[in-house]
Amino acid sequence: MNSIQKNRLKDQLFKIWGIACTLFGLVLLTVFIGDILIDGIRRIDWAFITDLPSRKAEKSGIYTALMGSIWILILTTIISFPIGVAAGVYLEEYSKKNRLSALLEINISNLAGVPSIIYGLLGLEVFVRIMSLGASVLAGALTLSLLILPIIIVATREAIKAVPKSIRDASYALGASKWQTIWNQVLPASGGGILTGVILALSRAVGETAPLIVVGALAYVPFAPSNPMDEFSVLPIQIFNWISRPQHGFIENAAAAIIILLLITFVMNGIAVYFRNKWQKKWK
Amino acid sequence: MRKIKELVIEKSLLSSALVTIAVTFGIISVLAIEAFRFFSEVSIFDFFTDTQWTPLFTDKHYGILPLLSGTLLTSFIAISVALPVGLTISIYLSEYAPRSFRKTIKPLLELLAAVPTVVYGFFALIVVTPFLQQFIPGLSGFNSLSAGIVMGIMIIPFVSSISEDALHAVPKDLKEASYGMGATKLQTAFKVVVPAASSGIIVSIILAISRAIGETMIVAIAAGQQPRLTLDPTVPVETITAFIVQVSLGDVQHGSIEYRTIFAAGITLFVFTFLLNTLSYRIRKKYQEKYE
Amino acid sequence: MEITMTKVKDKKSIDLDKVEQQSSTDGAKIAIKDVKVWYGDFMAIKGIDMNIKPNTVTAFIGPSGCGKSTFLRLFNRMNDYVDGFKMEGKIKLNGTNIYKKKVNVEELRKEVGMVFQKPNPFPKSIFENVAYGLKIQGIKDKKFINERVEKALKQADLWDEVKDNLKKSALALSGGQQQRLCIARTLAVEPSIILMDEPTSALDPISTAKIEDLIFELKEKYTIVIVTHNMQQASRISDYTAFFYLGELIEFDKTKTIFTNPEKQQTENYITGRFG
Structure with missing residues (x-):
């Protein structure tokens, strides 16, 4: 075998290795989801969704945790969406190249890399203690809002960047002010992209466990929250709690709850991808 | 009138952007104040040299080393999985795979990072550990090996997608020059494309490490809650993040020394990830300039 | 269209027969037969036959988008x-069809070197650039590599300018030097054919003149095919010229004939600058 044939062989071997690596994670994920379905699908029925948690595995349901997750989702959207989009618009459309904008930029990039549990410590001290919100849904939602703020800001900036300059020029040429141009042209044009980013960020928030544990969300809550100051649990914490119990029945519960959580996550991701594709087609 | 309206809008947008500065300021001051109170009771020398971490026992020791070693051990295992696999994927997707394949596979790979971490924790504890116990008889029910491997799977997309972007940004004519001289795709990838994209690849690795160090639920569920200074991947350990979860789940009095330990642990974690993130930001800025 | 094509074919085969009788007995270095190329649904090359003689310079001219670069890039x-x-179709190099399944593409590219439109040195040292082709073949003999690098740099007329700084980054060279480095890099592998895709389009007139001189010298040992949008360049350096238009070969003949007495009206229009 001469050196060229050898190089060719190596090339082919690497190609096979490349395909194997690409499929490695996905195959494992599939195996795992399959395993979870086997463990948990029989446990899912209407009662599982509407039952309150209980000491007995077979009587336990996810009602309070699911309601907690929905509360968290809604409040987090209300808080993080306007702030994140506004910050993104400011950075992309208003901020001039100066020290403040450089500081904002490096700061946001850093925040995106801060571990989620650190946000939990921030929420515990600021929202729970100093603002005395207690371990409430509101404290949890505020904490998660700060956590996903960098994701929303970055997505907003990317989406705004993709709007062609010609659209802005056309609007300015007709005598529109800067804000009129942004409100009437830039934001509608970048809406799909912003929406994609926001949904992805929210799907991350729904799956977060650690910061909410630190803030003081409970594993066992007898009632679903009825106002923002109520105590709460969320699906991931309910799952975590069930995983840590030794009895097999709870493992089955955990698997069933994971199916519901994954369903929510994947549906949100699917919607985000759908918006992204629809929006990209508009511009390309 | 219109001018005033415009100005008000601009200022309110600016204040939204300034929220992010307030968040950073909040994180640093909260951690610093509580950690300062902690270190007024515990000597900082003991904190870094004591080899035991037992704040919840009667015989209290406050040595961060066991938690640090647990964190680094699980992260090291995770990176050993994610780095070779993620890098191979990025090279395969950018240099070999047909475009249509790349387009379908990328969102699927990103799904790996979208799965909630508590789900991965379940996977590590209920599936991976029993599976590995068939081959490693001494493997404990809680161990850093399964937690690390599963965490590695989770961070594969962090490595692969940022690296692939960097590989993709390498000018096409460099690749063609190499092909034109009879180089195979593999030779071109490793001798020309990867070196040219090295800063982007390094950024992806740093971010992956930072992500692994800060990961909480997988290790809290599958690696155990026994702080122990060891490099043995088969025994239970506790990471910094898992310790914070452990304390938060219990009933700890605000203002007590136990309460403050989580901030002392938190600031250690924050300093690590902050340094890594800043480093990656610097490299990324430098490398953007190179290509623009 | 069909009719014109046949005509062109006939005309050319007659001409080439003549040429063959006049010159040496060995046949075409590159023989192209009925080649068609598609990119998706778009037909970029619409059936071309051509024979390229060894140790000649053949220039491909035509307006942009006419397929001349695509055609050139078929050869490696x-x-x-x-x-x-x-x-579709056949391209024979020294009598072997290079699009046969068995053909080793890497081996082929050792034989057929290529110089690109923009100088594209690797972000490595000057020495490493020239040695690249040898190293990827697995050659480790340092002395041999040193000799080859020196020889190639000398052939590319770059040696005197860089011999003291071989370790310097290739990106520090001027554009013209970079392009000569890319030529040296190609020569180091000792191909028999060199393809050049508008090699001087990114260069200043002085660097261009240097490269043109170089092409003239290299002709003795190599078969050179060059795509150019510069008609003066084609007339200065090439022995044969091929005019392409909309994916077809309109005319192929001795350069002198093409530029003084073209057969086709389209060719004449193009070289006199009436379109393009």
Whole structure:
């Protein structure tokens, strides 16, 4: 075998290795989801969704945790969406190249890399203690809002960047002010992209466990929250709690709850991808 | 009138952007104040040299080393999985795979990072550990090996997608020059494309490490809650993040020394990830300039 | 269209027969037969026959988008990496069809070197650039590599300018020097054919003149095919010229004939600058 044939062989071997690596994670994920379905699908029925948690595995349901997750989702959207989009618009459309904008930029990039549990410590001290919100849904939602703020800001900036300059020029040429141009042209044009980013960020928030544990969300809550100051649990914490119990029945519960959580996550991701594709087609 | 309206809008947008500065300021001051109170009771020398971490026992020791070693051990295992696999994927997707394949596979790979971490924790504890116990008889029910491997799977997309972007940004004519001289795709990838994209690849690795160090639920569920200074991947350990979860789940009095330990642990974690993130930001800025 | 094509074919085969009788007895270095190329649904090359003689310079001219670059890149199978690329017909190099399944593309590219439009040195040292082709073949003999690098740099007329700074980054060279480095890099592998895709389009007039001189010298040992948008350049350096238009070969003849007495009206219009 001469050196060229050898190089060719190596090339082919690497190609096979490349395909194997690409499929490695996905195959494992599939195996795992399959395993979870086997463990948990029989446990899912209407009662599982509407039952309150209980000491007995077979009587336990996810009602309070699911309601907690929905509360968290809604409040987090209300808080993080306007702030994140506004910050993104400011950075992309208003901020001039100066020290403040450089500081904002490096700061946001850093925040995106801060571990989620650190946000939990921030929420515990600021929202729970100093603002005395207690371990409430509101404290949890505020904490998660700060956590996903960098994701929303970055997505907003990317989406705004993709709007062609010609659209802005056309609007300015007709005598529109800067804000009129942004409100009437830039934001509608970048809406799909912003929406994609926001949904992805929210799907991350729904799956977060650690910061909410630190803030003081409970594993066992007898009632679903009825106002923002109520105590709460969320699906991931309910799952975590069930995983840590030794009895097999709870493992089955955990698997069933994971199916519901994954369903929510994947549906949100699917919607985000759908918006992204629809929006990209508009511009390309 | 219109001018005033415009100005008000601009200022309110600016204040939204300034929220992010307030968040950073909040994180640093909260951690610093509580950690300062902690270190007024515990000597900082003991904190870094004591080899035991037992704040919840009667015989209290406050040595961060066991938690640090647990964190680094699980992260090291995770990176050993994610780095070779993620890098191979990025090279395969950018240099070999047909475009249509790349387009379908990328969102699927990103799904790996979208799965909630508590789900991965379940996977590590209920599936991976029993599976590995068939081959490693001494493997404990809680161990850093399964937690690390599963965490590695989770961070594969962090490595692969940022690296692939960097590989993709390498000018096409460099690749063609190499092909034109009879180089195979593999030779071109490793001798020309990867070196040219090295800063982007390094950024992806740093971010992956930072992500692994800060990961909480997988290790809290599958690696155990026994702080122990060891490099043995088969025994239970506790990471910094898992310790914070452990304390938060219990009933700890605000203002007590136990309460403050989580901030002392938190600031250690924050300093690590902050340094890594800043480093990656610097490299990324430098490398953007190179290509623009 | 069909009729014109046949005519061109007939005309050419007659001409080439003549040429063959006049010159040496060995046949065409590159023989192209009925080659068609598609990118997806778009037909980029619409059936071309051509014979390229050894140790000559052949220039491809034509307006942009006429397929001349695509055609050139067929000879070292560089189009293989383009999405949707499909090809029919035969291209024979020294009598072997290079599009046969068994053909080793890497081996082929050792034989057929290529110089690109923009100088594209690797971000490595000058020495490493020239040695690259040898190293990827697995050659480790340092002395041999040193000799080859020196020889190639001398052939590319760059040696005197860089011999003291071989370790310097290739990116520090001027554009013209970079392009000569890329030529040296190609020569180091000792190909027999060199393809050049508008090699001087990114260069200043002085650097261009240097490269043209170089092409003239290299002709003795190599077969050179060059795509150029510069008609003066084609007339200055080439022995044969091929005029392409909309994926077809309109006319192929001795350069002198093409530029003084072209057969086709289209060719004349193009070289006199009436379109393009």
